[in-house]
Each structure stands twice: as C-alpha cells, then as structure tokens.
Amino acid sequence: MRVIWIALGLALGPAVAMGLGRFAYSILLPAMRTDLGWSYAQAGWMNTANAGGYLVGALLAPLLVGRFGAGRAFRGGLVVLVPVLAGPVCFHGDTALLLWRGLAGMAGGVVYVTGGLLAIGLAGGGTAGVRVVGLFYSGSGIGLVVAGAALPPILAVQGDGGWLTGWLVVGLLALPCAALAAIAAFRAERPMATRALPLRIGPALVRSPWMIAGYMLFGMGSIGYMTFIYAAITAGGDWTRGMTFWVLLGSASVAAPWVWSGLLGRMRSGRAFALVLAVAGAGTILPWMSDGLFAIVLSALCFGGSFFMSVSVTSLHIKRAYSPETGVAAVSAFTLAFGIGQLIGPPLNGALADHGVALAASLLVSTALILLGAMIGGAQRDPQTE
Template sequence: MPPMLTARTPASTLRIAVALALATAVSLGLARFAYALLLPPMRSDLGWSYLTGGAMNTVNAAGYLVGALLAPACLRRFHARPVLVVSAVLTSVLLALHGAARGDAALYGLRFLTGCASAGTFVSGGLLAARLASGPAVPPGLVLGIYYGGAGLGIVAASLLVPPLAGMAMPGAWQWAWAALGAAGLCAAAVTARATRGWQDDATAAGAASPFELRRFAFGLAGYFCFGLGYIGYMTFIITLLREQRFGDGLITAFFTLLGLGTVLSSWLWAGLLQRHRNGVPLALLNVLLAGATLLPVLSRHPVAVFASGAVFGGVFLSVVASTTALVRHNAPPAAWSRGISAFTITFAAGQIIGPSGVGWVADGPTGLVGGLAASAAVLLLGALLAWRQKALV
C-alpha cells in the first residue's frame, strides 16, 4: 500500500503542497480566471454583449457545479490522486480545444466541459490538501494556503501568455492564446503527477460514509454562496473595465500579474487566521476586504487605486476558499471532510452560475460595468454578515 498523505518532513510536505498547488493553477488560474484576459478580444471579434460574455462564465460555473456533484462518487470509487491527475489533464486538453472554436455553441460546450473537469481537479486536490494538512510537520493553514494560492501561479502564467498572443495583428489571435493555456496546463499536470507519484489517499477513507451536517454550517454556506456570487463578477469583467478606462497592455499585464502574485502570497498572509479561528470570522473578514477591493476601481480610475484593488483582491479571494476547508477541518470528523468540501464547493459553484450573467445584465444597462461591480461588492458585504454568524461547532 502506498504511504498516506499524512505526517511527513516539512520539506516533503511543502513539496507535495506545491505540486498540488499546480493543479489549482490549472483548474482555477488557467481554466477560469484567464478568461478575464481573453474576454475583451473575444467580445470585440465575436460581437458579444456583456451578457453573452458573462454567460460564458455562467456556463463554465454550471459545468463546475455538475463536476462538484459527481466528485464524491468518483472519490468513493477511485483514489483521489488519479482523479486529480486525470481531471487536470482533461481540463488542459479542453482549454486547448477552445483555440479551435469560433461559434458560440461550441464555446459554450467547451466552457461547460472545462468546468466539469476543473471541479474534479479542485475537489480531489482539496481533499488531498486537507489530509496533507493533518500531519504535524507544517502548520495546516499554511498547507491549505499554498494549495489554494496555486491559482495565483495560473493567473501569473496567463498574464504572461495571453496578452502578447491575443494581441497579435491577425484575425482570431485569441485562439492561439487558448492553445497556449492548454499547453501550460499539460506541463503543470505532468509536474503534479510526477511529484506526487507513489503518494495516494486511501479511497475508502476519501469516500467514507460519515454524515456532514449541513444545517449546522448554514451561515457559513450562505456566506460562501454570496462570495461565489460576488467575486466572480470582478474576476470576469475587471480587465474589460480597465480596457474601457484606456489602460494599455503593459499596465493590464502588470495588474493581472500583481493579482496573481498576491494570490500566491496569500498562503502566508492568512495561514494564522485560518488556524486560530474555528468559526466564520475568517470568511466574514475576507469577504469585507474583497468588497472594498471591488469598489476601488469603481470609485477611482487612478492607477494607484486600481493596482491596490488588484493586490488586495489577489491577496484575499482564494483564501476565502481555504477558509471554508479550514472550517470543515476544524468542525467535522475526517471521514466527513470529503462531503463537507464537496458541499461548500457546490455552494460556491451555485453562486458562480448566477454571478457572471447577473453582472453582465447590469452592465448592459445604463450604469455599465461600474454598476455591475458595485452590485458585486454589495453581495460580498452581505456574505460577510452571514458568515459572521457561523459559530464554531466543536
């Protein structure tokens, strides 16, 4: 039997955590957040409204929800590591196929399937990270922060790959950017597979039938739903807003890179907070910070305000996801972690389904994207109020 993902030396624990983080880079950084960079050239080339542009991410989130619903059954049948690796490879292939599509129907289908595959990557990786964090070698909050902060690596990669490719003086240049994202994803998946070779989570433990009491986590789930609803509007449309505000390619690349680096560093910023609190305080505090970051580019076009927004948003938003895994770990038995993480992932996905189209619908009205992002900030503040009421259960 291969060794479990439990107590290790600090070096090996961190090495595995970073390898798992590369899978997050694929499932979130490349498969979802890179779309913000691609939306302006695709919208211009394909004649999309804001609603259509947002609907592409709504369909992606719907696929993510389906994948999250299917994940527990996959984890009961297979080891978590194979689910992680296969899902990451499939996600990358689907990203590359975006480069071969121009019709809306084909792109909707690819966004949906990419969402399904990326959910398998994210849920299985989250389970492995939670079990890895159970060992005494490294503080659990740091392990979870590294895993979820891996999305920042994907954001940085996207910020370096997409603008020069999508900006080429040729028809459909954005298609080459999708192909490059797929290639980058395959490289990341290969590294994850190699670095975790010989390490498996016990399939029975991963899918053990221990109940997860949804009712006792109601306020946490509600706050997390509002997070999914609110944050995705920013991550879908912020680059489009900056384009409308006449930010050039260099500034946009720097902004998105800063956002990605903030996401990577967030594992160190918030590890202590996630470890100290067993209630909804981390989720509430982080939602408040996100609301403020979302409002900054609404209130001011000054580059300092915009870059501060990106730095704060990047340094916070994936730590919200980590906070829910920490909440499950603190308050549920290990045999219920799989179902708990899946429950929060499903809630997250449901919010993301509504968010992009909702913001796009508002943005097509008289207030434009400024109004859409202001609505996102209001939803995040509501999420903070709900999360604040989540009590520790043990």
C-alpha cells in the first residue's frame, strides 16, 4: 500500500508536465488563435515547439540521471517547469510563446522520463507492476481534469483575451502539484552512481523495433487529436461541451490503471500495446461520425482510458526486457520515438484544416496513424532480459 501512495504522489509530476504543461494549451488554443490571428498550422507549430523541447529533455534525462540521480533530476525539472508555465503572462509575442512552449516541453520531458524510471523502480511484475506504473502515468489525467474544470469558465467570462489569465491559473495550479510530487520522489528514488549514462538507443532499436515504430506512429496521431479536438467540439461556441469532454477525458485516464491492469499484466507486451492503441483509435473516430453529446462522451472515455496506458505498456515491456542499467537508455529511446511523432502530428492536422478540410475530418489522419501503430507494435515480443 505504501508503494501505491508513493506512486500517486509521483503521478502529480505528469499532472504538471503533461496534463497542465502540454494539454492545457489545447483548451486555450481556440482563444489564442482568434486573439493572435493564427492559422491552424501556426497553432500546431506551437505544440511542435513543445514536442521539440520534450525531445531535448528526453535526451538529457539519462545524463541527468547518471549525474544526479533520478529523484534529483525529477525535482529539478519541476522547479524549472512551474514558472515557465506562467511565463506567457509576462511575455507573449509569438517568439516568446514558442520559447515558453519549448522550455515547458524540455522540463516536462525530464520530469516524464525520470519520473517513469522512479515508477518502474517501484513496480513489481505482472498486474501489480502494471498498476503502479499506470498510476504514475495516469497522473496526466489529474492535470487534464484540473485544467478542464478551471480554464473553460475563465474563457467564457473573459472572452478570447482570457487566455493570459488562463496561463497564470495554469502556473498557480501547477505549484502545489509539483511540491507534492517532489516530496514523493524523496521516498521513491534509489541510490545511483554519479556517472554519466550514455544515450545508447541502438540496443533498444534492435530489441524492440516493432513497438518503437508503433509508438512513434501513436505519437503522431495522438498529439494531433489532443491538440485540436477541443477546438473541433467547441466550434459552435458551446464551451460546456468542451469542459465536459476534457474532464471526462482526464477522469478516464485516472481510472484506467484500475480498469486495465488485470488484463494487461497477463498479456504479451505487443498484444497489450495493440489492444490499447486500438481502443484509442476507436475513440478518435467518434467525433467525426457524430457531433452529438453521446459520441463526444464515448470518445473521451475511450481515448482517455487508453492514451496514457500506452506508456504503461511500453514501460512494463522495458521492465521485462531490459536490465536496470540498459532500461534507462530504453526509456529514452521510446520517449525519443514518441517525441519525433509528436513533432509531425500537430502541423499536419493544422495544415489540412487550413486547406479546406473540416477540422473534425482532419483528425481522421490521427485515427489512421494510431491504428497503423497498433498493427505494427502488436508484432513485438518480449525478449529475455539482458
């Protein structure tokens, strides 16, 4: 039970890094786009800047872990991230916003990778291991719920100019979450030799090629969906639909480890990966099929209930297939693949929307990428731990 509580504390790291640091932007995007005169492609490039920073953070993480330990690197990332999230309040030209999004991604990448290592270290095997790792990554859902409950009413009251207040609120909400996550990291970290760890992604590419390829495609599809789905479902001006969707999305993410862990812990990693991505892909197609509330709710539950479980499945695969030493580089290899996918997804969806494709229809590209990732990643087997 103590391990569960520590994992829940660590989960507030992803709540800050992803739920607030990355995806709060999706709620604020329609107001920012209108107020700043952006095209959809420009709006997409802002999240590409975040994904680029995330890649840098993922590449730095093994070096920081080797030099300082996972716990200290995790806490350091949080210290940088919190003020960066409120940065747009002070400087909000396009260049400054790109910088803030990039810095938030970099700090978030460090938090996500190092926190994942701490969670993997806590986890046992089988069902219990899936639940512990899943609890950590489901923390992103806590951030989604908080952002979904707090930001839409602000924009409804203040109008399109309210996005500045929104970023200030994001920074304030991140502060207590980061503090609690940092405390949990003290209880989760294991002693490590203070030596730089080489970023050797080659062995991971050899041992896990199918899942890494599928994960990259999932990164492309999922980030495009998450960037623009709020704008698509609130295009008629009904912000309550967006708030309902976002809160349900986050709630499903938080509940997912308890729903999935018993099944995924017994499955081969490739099959578990394919199943989770298939459910996520089904969720992305629903808003295109119908703009009714039922379809939106079902989309939130399907996608929210599977999105972050993909990270849990890849993490459990790493625990099964790699030693603790090689696992650090493997986590970065998977994160790097996912991050490369996220560089491409948002501008692709945005460019389609700018060139006459309805925004909801442009998200079908996301569906195709996710389902292709499911088919490719499903071929992965668990090699013997080296």
